[in-house]
Amino acid sequence: RRQDYSIHSLSTFQSVYQSPILTDPPPEAFTSLAAHPDGQLLAVGTTAGIVQVYDIRQGSLAASLAGEKSSGYSINTLSFSENGYQLAAPSSPSSVAIWDLRKLKTSASVPFAESFKINKLTYDTSAHYLAVAGSEGVKVLLHKTFEEVLSLDDAGDVMDAAFTGVNGLELWGVGPREVKIWGPGEN
Structure with a gap:
């Protein structure tokens, strides 16, 4: 299956960028996405509980983020911090992992009931x-x-x-x- 993307101008609806076909597409389906504040990275959640971070301009996988206990939980939401250093993602249906993108590891885990x-x-x-x-x-x-x-x-x-x-x-x-x-x- 083909996996690529394009960026469109919202004022003209014209394509301003077409990515190369992703070189490392995951076998699992995408379930959520978040754009990095600087516009250079795209994070996508997957049905396997893994967050794939892509370099938008290169169309290549920059990082694959999976917790130590990857439960196969579908990542249904993602959010970058304003400075783009952290990425919040569910690590289970009832807990949040805070990923430090500079170190590519979790810096905090927040469990709920x-x-x-x-x-x-x-x-x-x-x-x-x-x-x-x-x-x-x-x-x-x-x-x-x-x-x-x-x-x-x-x-x-x-x-x-x-x-x-x-x-x-x-x-x-x-x-x-x-x-x-x-x-x-x-x-």
Whole structure:
């Protein structure tokens, strides 16, 4: 099967770059993706619990990230930190691995209760916080220590989340039938 990609201008919808065919495509299917802040790398999650990091311009595999206990869990979400040094990825349905891309190893692991299933990971634009949306609400973690600073348990099943608003201090989440917005001072 052919695996390549192209980059299009959103103003003209014309292709501005066509990659070579990927030289090391994984045998497992892609399930998620995230673009590095500098635009040079593309991380894709796979059905085997492996994150493949591609050099966009070369179309080649730059790194393959797999935890020590690769469970075969499908990586359903990925998020780069604002500076691009870290990549957050689920390491199981209920835990997050923080990959240090400079060392190509995990720098932190954040477990949650087994009943909490991760749906979405997203850093805020300042990289001070990481939001983890899941089956039992949203957990907001400090970026450096990954200490939980806010738990929005009453939110129910949150499928997606995004930081927005003035200084990125609003957190929006979407559940099965509603959009919720949390701002400073709310919990």
